[in-house]
Amino acid sequence: MTEENVSTRFDRLPETAAERTVETRATREEVLDWWEERFGVEPAVFENYSFWERGAGKIWAFYGDLDSPVDIEGLGMTFLRTRQEHWKPTLEAIQRFGNHATKNCIHLTEEQATRFMAGEEQDIEWDGDWGYLIVTHEIAGEPEPLGVGLFTYGTLQSTVPKGRRREL
Amino acid sequence: MTTLERYEPLIDDVEAFYAACERPLPSAVRVNTIKTTIERAKTALTDSDLDFEETDWHPGLFRLPNDQPGANWPYVHGWLHGQEEVSALPARILDPQSGERIWDACAAPGSKTTQLAALMDDTGLLVATDNNMGRVSALRSNAERLGVTNLALTVEDARNHSLKPFGGGSYDRALVDVPCSCEGTIRKNPGVLDDWSVEHVQGTAGIQKGILRRAIQATREGGTVVYSTCTFAPEENEGVLDYILDAEPCQIVPFECPLESTPGITQWDEDLVTGEPTQYDESVTRAKRIYPHHNDTGGFFCAKLEVTG
Numbered sequence: 218m219t220e221e222n223v224s225t226r227f228d229r230l231p232e233t234a235a236e237r238t239v240e241t242r243a244t245r246e247e248v249l250d251w252w253e254e255r256f257g258v259e260p261a262v263f264e265n266y267s268f269w270e271r272g273a274g275k276i277w278a279f280y281g282d283l284d285s286p287v288d289i290e291g292l293g294m295t296f297l298r299t300r301q302e303h304w305k306p307t308l309e310a311i312q313r314f315g316n317h318a319t320k321n322c323i324h325l326t327e328e329q330a331t332r333f334m335a336g337e338e339q340d341i342e343w344d345g346d347w348g349y350l351i352v353t354h355e356i357a358g359e360p361e362p363l364g365v366g367l368f369t370y371g372t373l374q375s376t377v378p379k380g381r382r383r384e385l
Numbered sequence: 386m387t388t389l390e391r392y393e394p395l396i397d398d399v400e401a402f403y404a405a406c407e408r409p410l411p412s413a414v415r416v417n418t419i420k421t422t423i424e425r426a427k428t429a430l431t432d433s434d435l436d437f438e439e440t441d442w443h444p445g446l447f448r449l450p451n452d453q454p455g456a457n458w459p460y461v462h463g464w465l466h467g468q469e470e471v472s473a474l475p476a477r478i479l480d481p482q483s484g485e486r487i488w489d490a491c492a493a494p495g496s497k498t499t500q501l502a503a504l505m506d507d508t509g510l511l512v513a514t515d516n517n518m519g520r521v522s523a524l525r526s527n528a529e530r531l532g533v534t535n536l537a538l539t540v541e542d543a544r545n546h547s548l549k550p551f552g553g554g555s556y557d558r559a560l561v562d563v564p565c566s567c568e569g570t571i572r573k574n575p576g577v578l579d580d581w582s583v584e585h586v587q588g589t590a591g592i593q594k595g596i597l598r599r600a601i602q603a604t605r606e607g608g609t610v611v612y613s614t615c616t617f618a619p620e621e622n623e624g625v626l627d628y629i630l631d632a633e634p635c636q637i638v639p640f641e642c643p644l645e646s647t648p649g650i651t652q653w654d655e656d657l658v659t660g661e662p663t664q665y666d667e668s669v670t671r672a673k674r675i676y677p678h679h680n681d682t683g684g685f686f687c688a689k690l691e692v693t694g
Contacts, residue, residue: 265508266534280535281510287550291525291538312420312463313532334461356458357421357428363462380526383456 227269227277227292229285242270243299251297251304256351257319266293274300278310305349308364308381315351315362322351323366323373330354330363333375336382341373349376388568388581391655392617396676397647405677410572412453413470415500416445417531419507421464429459442643443473463530468496469573471644471675471682475562475613476500478640478689484509485557490543490600493520495527497562502533512556514539514546544595548603558609559600563593569615569684572677586620586657593625594632601633601692610635610690615683617674619653619665622686626672627665634694637668642687644680646673649688 220238222228230245231237237244245268249260267282269292279293296310315322323343325333332339333352343350350368353360364381367374375382389406396402414437416426423445430437430447435454437447448470459465476497481487483506492498492513502511513536515521521540528536537551543561548554566586567577593614600610612629614621626637626649649665649672656663672688 278534279537280508283537283551287537289537289539289550290521291528291536293534293536294529294532309529309532313534356462357425357432359425361462381461381530383461385456385458385461 222270222273223286224272225288227271227285227287227289229282230268230270230276241273243274243276248276248297255304255349256315256321258314258317262314262317268296269293274298303348305376306365308377311351311362311365315353318351318362321346321349322353322362323368324360325352325354325363327354331385333363333366333373334377334383334385336375336377336379338372338374340371341368343368343371343373388578389617392568394654395617395619395650395674398678401678402676405681406571408572408681410469410683411681412449413440413468414447414449414465415443415468415473415496416447417464417466417499418445418503420462420532421459426459426464429462429464433457433459440470443477446470446473463532466496466499466527466531468500469683471680471685472496472615473500474642474644474675474685475560475611475687476504477643478687479558479560479609479611481505481509481558486510486551486554487512488546488556488559488600488603489513490546490559490561490596491515491563492538493517493524495524497560498524498536499528499531499533501560502528502531502535505535507533507535509535510551511536512539512551513537514541514543516540516542544592544599546599546603555605556603556608557605558611559604560611560613561597561600562613563596563621565589565593565614565616565621566618567615568617569677569686572683583657586618590620590624590658593621594628597625597629598633601629601635601690604692606692606694608692610692611687612690613685613687615685617676617684617686619650620656620658622674622688623649623651623653623665623669623672624656624658624663626669626688626690629690630666630668635690635692637666637671638689638691639671640689642673642675644675644682646675646679648672649674649686
Protein backbone atom coordinates (compact mmCIF):
# COMPACT_ATOMS: atom_id res chain seq x y z
CA MET A 218 0.00 0.00 0.00
CA THR A 219 2.99 2.30 -0.21
CA GLU A 220 3.36 2.78 -3.98
CA GLU A 221 2.55 6.12 -5.58
CA ASN A 222 0.91 6.81 -8.90
CA VAL A 223 3.47 7.51 -11.64
CA SER A 224 1.73 10.18 -13.67
CA THR A 225 3.69 9.71 -16.92
CA ARG A 226 2.88 6.07 -17.62
CA PHE A 227 -0.17 3.82 -17.86
CA ASP A 228 -0.90 1.47 -14.97
CA ARG A 229 -3.79 -0.98 -15.28
CA LEU A 230 -6.44 -0.59 -12.60
CA PRO A 231 -6.46 -3.44 -10.07
CA GLU A 232 -9.47 -5.74 -10.32
CA THR A 233 -10.54 -5.22 -6.70
CA ALA A 234 -9.49 -3.33 -3.58
CA ALA A 235 -7.65 -6.44 -2.34
CA GLU A 236 -5.22 -6.16 -5.28
CA ARG A 237 -4.69 -2.43 -4.92
CA THR A 238 -1.07 -1.26 -4.52
CA VAL A 239 -1.58 2.49 -5.07
CA GLU A 240 -3.90 3.75 -2.37
CA THR A 241 -5.63 6.46 -4.37
CA ARG A 242 -6.21 4.30 -7.44
CA ALA A 243 -9.75 3.27 -8.41
CA THR A 244 -10.38 -0.41 -9.09
CA ARG A 245 -11.95 -1.97 -12.16
CA GLU A 246 -14.78 -3.21 -9.97
CA GLU A 247 -15.48 0.30 -8.68
CA VAL A 248 -15.45 1.73 -12.20
CA LEU A 249 -17.90 -0.88 -13.49
CA ASP A 250 -20.13 -0.40 -10.43
CA TRP A 251 -20.08 3.34 -10.91
CA TRP A 252 -21.22 3.20 -14.55
CA GLU A 253 -23.97 0.78 -13.61
CA GLU A 254 -25.17 2.74 -10.57
CA ARG A 255 -24.94 6.17 -12.10
CA PHE A 256 -26.10 5.52 -15.66
CA GLY A 257 -27.37 1.93 -15.73
CA VAL A 258 -24.61 0.86 -18.14
CA GLU A 259 -24.14 -2.89 -17.74
CA PRO A 260 -20.62 -4.13 -16.97
CA ALA A 261 -20.81 -6.42 -20.03
CA VAL A 262 -20.49 -3.30 -22.24
CA PHE A 263 -16.89 -2.95 -21.01
CA GLU A 264 -16.02 -6.65 -21.08
CA ASN A 265 -13.41 -6.24 -23.85
CA TYR A 266 -11.85 -3.09 -22.40
CA SER A 267 -9.07 -2.65 -19.87
CA PHE A 268 -8.89 0.44 -17.65
CA TRP A 269 -5.71 2.38 -16.98
CA GLU A 270 -4.58 5.34 -14.92
CA ARG A 271 -2.20 7.94 -16.34
CA GLY A 272 -2.18 11.26 -14.58
CA ALA A 273 -3.67 11.41 -11.09
CA GLY A 274 -7.22 10.11 -11.21
CA LYS A 275 -7.35 10.16 -15.01
CA ILE A 276 -8.76 6.83 -16.19
CA TRP A 277 -8.40 5.59 -19.78
CA ALA A 278 -10.39 2.85 -21.52
CA PHE A 279 -8.48 0.68 -23.99
CA TYR A 280 -9.83 -2.08 -26.22
CA GLY A 281 -7.90 -5.25 -25.34
CA ASP A 282 -5.08 -5.42 -22.86
CA LEU A 283 -1.31 -5.06 -22.47
CA ASP A 284 1.22 -5.88 -19.76
CA SER A 285 1.16 -3.14 -17.11
CA PRO A 286 2.77 -0.64 -16.80
CA VAL A 287 2.97 0.82 -20.32
CA ASP A 288 5.19 3.84 -20.85
CA ILE A 289 3.67 5.42 -23.96
CA GLU A 290 1.71 8.57 -24.93
CA GLY A 291 -1.81 7.29 -25.34
CA LEU A 292 -3.81 4.15 -24.65
CA GLY A 293 -7.40 4.12 -25.86
CA MET A 294 -9.41 7.16 -24.77
CA THR A 295 -9.71 9.25 -21.63
CA PHE A 296 -12.75 7.86 -19.92
CA LEU A 297 -13.32 9.01 -16.35
CA ARG A 298 -11.95 11.40 -13.72
CA THR A 299 -11.80 9.89 -10.22
CA ARG A 300 -9.79 12.52 -8.37
CA GLN A 301 -12.73 14.41 -6.86
CA GLU A 302 -15.43 13.00 -4.61
CA HIS A 303 -17.87 12.95 -7.53
CA TRP A 304 -16.51 11.01 -10.45
CA LYS A 305 -16.90 12.61 -13.86
CA PRO A 306 -17.07 10.79 -17.18
CA THR A 307 -15.39 12.41 -20.18
CA LEU A 308 -17.35 13.77 -23.12
CA GLU A 309 -15.57 11.20 -25.31
CA ALA A 310 -16.68 8.31 -23.12
CA ILE A 311 -20.26 9.58 -23.09
CA GLN A 312 -20.37 9.97 -26.87
CA ARG A 313 -18.88 6.49 -27.31
CA PHE A 314 -20.68 4.49 -24.60
CA GLY A 315 -23.52 6.76 -23.45
CA ASN A 316 -26.09 5.10 -25.71
CA HIS A 317 -25.99 2.12 -23.31
CA ALA A 318 -27.22 4.35 -20.44
CA THR A 319 -30.71 3.87 -19.02
CA LYS A 320 -30.82 6.59 -16.36
CA ASN A 321 -29.57 10.07 -15.47
CA CYS A 322 -29.86 11.11 -19.12
CA ILE A 323 -31.36 14.51 -19.84
CA HIS A 324 -32.76 15.12 -23.30
CA LEU A 325 -32.36 18.65 -24.67
CA THR A 326 -34.18 20.52 -27.40
CA GLU A 327 -32.20 21.78 -30.38
CA GLU A 328 -31.98 25.24 -28.83
CA GLN A 329 -30.86 23.89 -25.44
CA ALA A 330 -28.32 21.58 -27.07
CA THR A 331 -26.89 24.54 -28.98
CA ARG A 332 -26.40 26.47 -25.72
CA PHE A 333 -24.88 23.38 -24.12
CA MET A 334 -22.30 22.98 -26.92
CA ALA A 335 -21.41 26.66 -26.62
CA GLY A 336 -20.48 25.99 -22.98
CA GLU A 337 -23.37 27.94 -21.47
CA GLU A 338 -25.17 27.34 -18.19
CA GLN A 339 -28.98 27.17 -18.42
CA ASP A 340 -32.02 26.84 -16.18
CA ILE A 341 -33.75 23.55 -16.79
CA GLU A 342 -36.58 21.30 -15.56
CA TRP A 343 -35.20 18.08 -14.08
CA ASP A 344 -36.74 15.93 -11.34
CA GLY A 345 -33.96 13.38 -11.14
CA ASP A 346 -30.62 13.12 -9.32
CA TRP A 347 -28.27 16.03 -9.01
CA GLY A 348 -24.75 15.72 -10.29
CA TYR A 349 -23.29 14.64 -13.62
CA LEU A 350 -25.87 13.77 -16.27
CA ILE A 351 -25.62 12.44 -19.78
CA VAL A 352 -26.89 15.10 -22.16
CA THR A 353 -28.65 13.84 -25.28
CA HIS A 354 -30.33 15.54 -28.20
CA GLU A 355 -31.91 14.37 -31.44
CA ILE A 356 -29.77 13.91 -34.52
CA ALA A 357 -30.78 12.01 -37.66
CA GLY A 358 -34.09 11.11 -36.04
CA GLU A 359 -32.79 9.54 -32.83
CA PRO A 360 -31.50 10.74 -29.46
CA GLU A 361 -27.72 10.64 -29.28
CA PRO A 362 -25.41 11.35 -26.32
CA LEU A 363 -23.65 14.68 -26.73
CA GLY A 364 -21.71 15.25 -23.53
CA VAL A 365 -21.79 15.70 -19.78
CA GLY A 366 -23.80 18.28 -17.87
CA LEU A 367 -23.68 19.10 -14.16
CA PHE A 368 -27.13 19.60 -12.67
CA THR A 369 -27.53 21.55 -9.40
CA TYR A 370 -30.21 23.96 -8.07
CA GLY A 371 -32.30 23.97 -11.24
CA THR A 372 -29.43 24.76 -13.60
CA LEU A 373 -27.51 22.63 -16.05
CA GLN A 374 -23.88 23.56 -16.37
CA SER A 375 -22.09 22.50 -19.55
CA THR A 376 -18.82 20.66 -18.94
CA VAL A 377 -17.88 20.62 -22.63
CA PRO A 378 -14.11 21.29 -22.65
CA LYS A 379 -13.13 24.64 -24.19
CA GLY A 380 -11.52 22.97 -27.20
CA ARG A 381 -14.72 21.06 -28.01
CA ARG A 382 -17.15 23.99 -27.66
CA ARG A 383 -18.84 25.13 -30.86
CA GLU A 384 -21.25 27.85 -31.94
CA LEU A 385 -23.86 25.91 -33.90
CA MET B 386 13.76 24.72 -64.15
CA THR B 387 10.98 24.82 -61.59
CA THR B 388 10.43 21.92 -59.25
CA LEU B 389 7.44 20.55 -61.09
CA GLU B 390 9.12 20.78 -64.51
CA ARG B 391 11.44 17.94 -63.62
CA TYR B 392 8.40 15.63 -63.54
CA GLU B 393 7.05 16.60 -66.95
CA PRO B 394 8.60 13.56 -68.73
CA LEU B 395 6.65 11.30 -66.34
CA ILE B 396 3.22 12.89 -66.74
CA ASP B 397 0.65 11.69 -69.26
CA ASP B 398 -1.04 15.08 -69.77
CA VAL B 399 1.20 17.94 -68.68
CA GLU B 400 -1.30 20.68 -69.50
CA ALA B 401 -4.10 19.05 -67.49
CA PHE B 402 -1.60 18.45 -64.69
CA TYR B 403 -0.67 22.14 -64.36
CA ALA B 404 -4.30 23.21 -64.66
CA ALA B 405 -5.29 20.88 -61.82
CA CYS B 406 -2.40 22.09 -59.63
CA GLU B 407 -3.74 25.64 -59.96
CA ARG B 408 -7.23 24.74 -58.76
CA PRO B 409 -8.02 24.66 -55.04
CA LEU B 410 -8.60 21.20 -53.61
CA PRO B 411 -12.22 20.11 -53.11
CA SER B 412 -13.16 19.48 -49.45
CA ALA B 413 -14.00 15.94 -48.47
CA VAL B 414 -15.22 14.23 -45.30
CA ARG B 415 -15.17 10.61 -44.21
CA VAL B 416 -17.98 9.14 -42.14
CA ASN B 417 -16.65 7.72 -38.87
CA THR B 418 -18.35 4.33 -38.72
CA ILE B 419 -17.09 3.79 -35.16
CA LYS B 420 -19.79 6.21 -33.99
CA THR B 421 -22.51 6.07 -36.59
CA THR B 422 -23.69 4.52 -39.84
CA ILE B 423 -23.23 6.03 -43.29
CA GLU B 424 -27.01 6.31 -43.62
CA ARG B 425 -27.42 8.28 -40.38
CA ALA B 426 -24.50 10.53 -41.28
CA LYS B 427 -26.15 11.29 -44.64
CA THR B 428 -29.39 12.17 -42.88
CA ALA B 429 -27.52 14.43 -40.43
CA LEU B 430 -25.65 16.19 -43.27
CA THR B 431 -28.92 16.79 -45.10
CA ASP B 432 -30.60 18.04 -41.90
CA SER B 433 -27.65 20.44 -41.43
CA ASP B 434 -28.15 21.76 -45.00
CA LEU B 435 -24.72 20.54 -46.08
CA ASP B 436 -24.46 19.43 -49.71
CA PHE B 437 -22.38 16.35 -50.37
CA GLU B 438 -21.53 13.98 -53.21
CA GLU B 439 -20.63 10.37 -52.50
CA THR B 440 -17.38 9.16 -54.03
CA ASP B 441 -17.88 6.03 -56.11
CA TRP B 442 -14.91 4.16 -54.65
CA HIS B 443 -15.03 4.57 -50.86
CA PRO B 444 -18.23 4.06 -48.84
CA GLY B 445 -18.87 7.03 -46.58
CA LEU B 446 -16.32 9.33 -48.26
CA PHE B 447 -18.10 12.47 -49.43
CA ARG B 448 -17.01 15.44 -51.47
CA LEU B 449 -18.38 18.76 -50.28
CA PRO B 450 -19.00 20.92 -53.35
CA ASN B 451 -19.21 24.14 -51.33
CA ASP B 452 -16.57 25.60 -49.04
CA GLN B 453 -15.26 23.97 -45.91
CA PRO B 454 -18.29 23.66 -43.63
CA GLY B 455 -18.51 25.54 -40.33
CA ALA B 456 -19.46 23.84 -37.07
CA ASN B 457 -22.26 21.32 -37.53
CA TRP B 458 -23.96 18.62 -35.47
CA PRO B 459 -22.56 15.50 -37.17
CA TYR B 460 -19.03 16.89 -36.75
CA VAL B 461 -19.62 17.69 -33.07
CA HIS B 462 -20.72 14.09 -32.52
CA GLY B 463 -17.53 12.77 -34.11
CA TRP B 464 -19.48 11.32 -37.02
CA LEU B 465 -17.36 13.10 -39.65
CA HIS B 466 -13.69 13.70 -40.21
CA GLY B 467 -12.26 16.06 -42.82
CA GLN B 468 -9.94 14.00 -45.00
CA GLU B 469 -8.61 14.68 -48.48
CA GLU B 470 -10.09 12.16 -50.90
CA VAL B 471 -6.85 10.64 -52.17
CA SER B 472 -5.44 10.27 -48.66
CA ALA B 473 -8.20 7.72 -47.94
CA LEU B 474 -6.56 5.35 -50.44
CA PRO B 475 -3.66 3.71 -48.53
CA ALA B 476 -5.76 2.49 -45.60
CA ARG B 477 -8.18 0.88 -48.09
CA ILE B 478 -5.29 -0.83 -49.87
CA LEU B 479 -3.85 -2.01 -46.54
CA ASP B 480 -7.31 -3.48 -45.80
CA PRO B 481 -6.92 -4.10 -42.05
CA GLN B 482 -9.31 -6.64 -40.52
CA SER B 483 -11.11 -6.74 -37.18
CA GLY B 484 -8.94 -8.14 -34.42
CA GLU B 485 -5.60 -7.73 -36.24
CA ARG B 486 -2.39 -6.06 -35.03
CA ILE B 487 -1.69 -3.02 -37.16
CA TRP B 488 1.09 -0.42 -37.12
CA ASP B 489 0.72 3.11 -38.45
CA ALA B 490 4.35 4.24 -38.63
CA CYS B 491 4.00 8.00 -39.31
CA ALA B 492 0.57 8.55 -37.91
CA ALA B 493 -0.02 12.19 -36.96
CA PRO B 494 -2.32 14.03 -37.32
CA GLY B 495 -4.35 10.84 -37.65
CA SER B 496 -6.76 10.95 -40.61
CA LYS B 497 -5.44 7.62 -41.84
CA THR B 498 -5.01 6.27 -38.31
CA THR B 499 -8.64 6.85 -37.42
CA GLN B 500 -9.69 5.42 -40.78
CA LEU B 501 -7.68 2.28 -39.97
CA ALA B 502 -9.40 2.06 -36.56
CA ALA B 503 -12.80 2.28 -38.27
CA LEU B 504 -11.86 -0.40 -40.81
CA MET B 505 -10.86 -2.60 -37.83
CA ASP B 506 -14.26 -1.92 -36.19
CA ASP B 507 -12.21 -0.42 -33.35
CA THR B 508 -11.01 -3.90 -32.29
CA GLY B 509 -7.62 -5.63 -32.31
CA LEU B 510 -4.60 -3.44 -31.68
CA LEU B 511 -3.65 -0.32 -33.60
CA VAL B 512 -0.23 1.06 -32.72
CA ALA B 513 0.45 4.57 -33.99
CA THR B 514 3.81 6.29 -33.80
CA ASP B 515 5.05 9.73 -34.67
CA ASN B 516 8.20 11.59 -33.71
CA ASN B 517 6.63 14.99 -33.19
CA MET B 518 4.97 15.61 -29.82
CA GLY B 519 2.86 18.53 -31.04
CA ARG B 520 1.48 16.51 -33.94
CA VAL B 521 0.87 13.57 -31.63
CA SER B 522 -1.34 15.80 -29.47
CA ALA B 523 -3.39 16.62 -32.57
CA LEU B 524 -3.64 12.91 -33.34
CA ARG B 525 -4.81 12.12 -29.83
CA SER B 526 -7.48 14.78 -29.97
CA ASN B 527 -8.73 13.55 -33.38
CA ALA B 528 -8.78 9.95 -32.16
CA GLU B 529 -10.74 10.90 -29.04
CA ARG B 530 -13.30 12.96 -30.94
CA LEU B 531 -13.83 9.98 -33.23
CA GLY B 532 -14.18 7.58 -30.27
CA VAL B 533 -11.20 5.34 -31.10
CA THR B 534 -10.36 2.91 -28.26
CA ASN B 535 -8.05 0.34 -29.89
CA LEU B 536 -5.19 2.80 -30.30
CA ALA B 537 -1.82 2.74 -28.52
CA LEU B 538 0.15 5.88 -29.24
CA THR B 539 3.91 6.36 -28.95
CA VAL B 540 6.24 9.27 -29.63
CA GLU B 541 9.31 7.80 -31.26
CA ASP B 542 11.29 7.69 -34.45
CA ALA B 543 9.59 4.98 -36.51
CA ARG B 544 13.03 3.74 -37.62
CA ASN B 545 13.65 2.60 -34.02
CA HIS B 546 10.10 1.47 -33.24
CA SER B 547 10.03 -0.87 -30.25
CA LEU B 548 7.55 -3.74 -30.05
CA LYS B 549 8.29 -4.21 -26.38
CA PRO B 550 5.30 -2.33 -24.90
CA PHE B 551 3.04 -4.48 -27.08
CA GLY B 552 4.33 -7.88 -26.04
CA GLY B 553 6.97 -8.13 -28.79
CA GLY B 554 4.69 -9.79 -31.36
CA SER B 555 4.92 -8.76 -34.99
CA TYR B 556 2.21 -6.94 -36.92
CA ASP B 557 -0.25 -8.35 -39.43
CA ARG B 558 -0.05 -5.17 -41.47
CA ALA B 559 1.70 -1.83 -41.42
CA LEU B 560 0.96 1.52 -43.04
CA VAL B 561 4.06 3.51 -43.98
CA ASP B 562 2.78 6.90 -45.07
CA VAL B 563 6.09 8.69 -44.80
CA PRO B 564 7.12 12.33 -44.49
CA CYS B 565 8.07 13.47 -48.01
CA SER B 566 8.61 16.45 -50.30
CA CYS B 567 4.82 16.81 -50.52
CA GLU B 568 4.52 18.37 -54.01
CA GLY B 569 1.24 16.45 -54.25
CA THR B 570 -0.29 18.76 -51.63
CA ILE B 571 0.31 21.87 -53.75
CA ARG B 572 -3.43 22.49 -54.23
CA LYS B 573 -3.91 22.65 -50.47
CA ASN B 574 -0.60 24.30 -49.66
CA PRO B 575 0.70 26.39 -52.60
CA GLY B 576 3.84 27.33 -50.64
CA VAL B 577 5.02 23.73 -50.46
CA LEU B 578 7.49 24.11 -53.31
CA ASP B 579 9.32 26.92 -51.48
CA ASP B 580 10.87 24.37 -49.14
CA TRP B 581 11.88 22.00 -51.90
CA SER B 582 15.61 21.34 -52.26
CA VAL B 583 17.91 18.67 -53.60
CA GLU B 584 19.32 18.10 -50.11
CA HIS B 585 15.85 17.70 -48.69
CA VAL B 586 14.94 15.05 -51.26
CA GLN B 587 18.17 13.19 -50.54
CA GLY B 588 17.79 13.37 -46.75
CA THR B 589 14.11 12.48 -46.83
CA ALA B 590 14.70 9.46 -49.07
CA GLY B 591 17.17 8.15 -46.48
CA ILE B 592 14.64 8.49 -43.69
CA GLN B 593 11.92 6.86 -45.81
CA LYS B 594 14.14 3.84 -46.44
CA GLY B 595 14.82 3.48 -42.72
CA ILE B 596 11.13 3.63 -41.82
CA LEU B 597 10.08 1.17 -44.52
CA ARG B 598 12.84 -1.24 -43.42
CA ARG B 599 11.59 -1.16 -39.83
CA ALA B 600 8.03 -1.78 -41.02
CA ILE B 601 9.05 -4.87 -43.02
CA GLN B 602 11.02 -6.16 -40.04
CA ALA B 603 8.12 -5.61 -37.64
CA THR B 604 5.53 -7.32 -39.86
CA ARG B 605 5.00 -11.08 -39.91
CA GLU B 606 5.82 -13.27 -42.89
CA GLY B 607 2.88 -13.10 -45.28
CA GLY B 608 1.81 -9.78 -43.78
CA THR B 609 1.12 -6.62 -45.77
CA VAL B 610 2.91 -3.28 -45.79
CA VAL B 611 1.57 -0.30 -47.72
CA TYR B 612 4.04 2.44 -48.62
CA SER B 613 2.63 5.82 -49.61
CA THR B 614 3.72 9.43 -50.16
CA CYS B 615 2.28 12.65 -51.49
CA THR B 616 5.34 13.44 -53.63
CA PHE B 617 6.00 12.96 -57.34
CA ALA B 618 9.74 12.47 -56.74
CA PRO B 619 10.87 9.02 -57.96
CA GLU B 620 13.75 9.21 -55.46
CA GLU B 621 11.15 9.04 -52.66
CA ASN B 622 8.86 6.56 -54.39
CA GLU B 623 10.21 3.97 -56.84
CA GLY B 624 13.76 4.62 -55.56
CA VAL B 625 12.74 3.65 -52.01
CA LEU B 626 10.91 0.54 -53.24
CA ASP B 627 13.87 -0.51 -55.37
CA TYR B 628 16.08 -0.20 -52.30
CA ILE B 629 13.80 -2.19 -50.00
CA LEU B 630 13.61 -5.16 -52.39
CA ASP B 631 17.32 -5.72 -51.79
CA ALA B 632 17.40 -4.69 -48.14
CA GLU B 633 14.56 -6.75 -46.64
CA PRO B 634 12.58 -9.92 -47.48
CA CYS B 635 9.58 -8.54 -49.37
CA GLN B 636 8.00 -8.19 -52.77
CA ILE B 637 5.83 -5.56 -54.40
CA VAL B 638 2.42 -7.04 -55.18
CA PRO B 639 -0.24 -5.88 -57.63
CA PHE B 640 -3.39 -4.24 -56.34
CA GLU B 641 -6.51 -2.86 -57.86
CA CYS B 642 -6.54 0.91 -57.57
CA PRO B 643 -10.06 2.33 -57.40
CA LEU B 644 -8.78 5.73 -58.55
CA GLU B 645 -7.32 6.60 -61.96
CA SER B 646 -3.54 6.25 -61.85
CA THR B 647 -0.44 5.44 -63.86
CA PRO B 648 2.10 2.70 -63.06
CA GLY B 649 5.31 3.34 -61.14
CA ILE B 650 8.24 4.18 -63.41
CA THR B 651 11.34 2.05 -64.03
CA GLN B 652 13.63 4.67 -65.52
CA TRP B 653 14.57 8.08 -64.06
CA ASP B 654 17.30 10.11 -65.63
CA GLU B 655 17.41 12.82 -62.94
CA ASP B 656 17.85 10.66 -59.84
CA LEU B 657 19.19 12.99 -57.14
CA VAL B 658 20.08 10.15 -54.77
CA THR B 659 22.16 8.04 -57.14
CA GLY B 660 23.29 11.14 -59.08
CA GLU B 661 22.91 9.39 -62.44
CA PRO B 662 20.21 7.99 -64.73
CA THR B 663 18.75 5.11 -62.77
CA GLN B 664 16.84 1.96 -63.56
CA TYR B 665 14.43 0.59 -60.95
CA ASP B 666 13.24 -2.97 -60.51
CA GLU B 667 10.50 -3.92 -62.97
CA SER B 668 8.05 -4.72 -60.13
CA VAL B 669 7.82 -1.04 -59.12
CA THR B 670 5.35 -0.73 -62.00
CA ARG B 671 2.87 -2.42 -59.63
CA ALA B 672 2.88 0.77 -57.57
CA LYS B 673 0.48 3.57 -58.57
CA ARG B 674 1.18 7.22 -59.35
CA ILE B 675 -1.83 9.46 -58.94
CA TYR B 676 -1.63 12.96 -60.40
CA PRO B 677 -3.99 15.81 -59.44
CA HIS B 678 -5.69 15.85 -62.86
CA HIS B 679 -6.54 12.13 -62.76
CA ASN B 680 -9.29 12.31 -60.13
CA ASP B 681 -9.36 16.01 -59.19
CA THR B 682 -7.51 15.22 -55.94
CA GLY B 683 -4.07 15.85 -54.51
CA GLY B 684 -1.09 13.94 -55.91
CA PHE B 685 -0.20 10.57 -54.41
CA PHE B 686 1.95 7.47 -54.65
CA CYS B 687 0.99 4.08 -53.26
CA ALA B 688 2.58 0.62 -53.25
CA LYS B 689 1.54 -2.65 -51.63
CA LEU B 690 4.22 -5.01 -50.36
CA GLU B 691 4.11 -8.54 -49.01
CA VAL B 692 6.60 -9.64 -46.38
CA THR B 693 8.27 -12.87 -47.51
CA GLY B 694 10.53 -13.75 -44.61
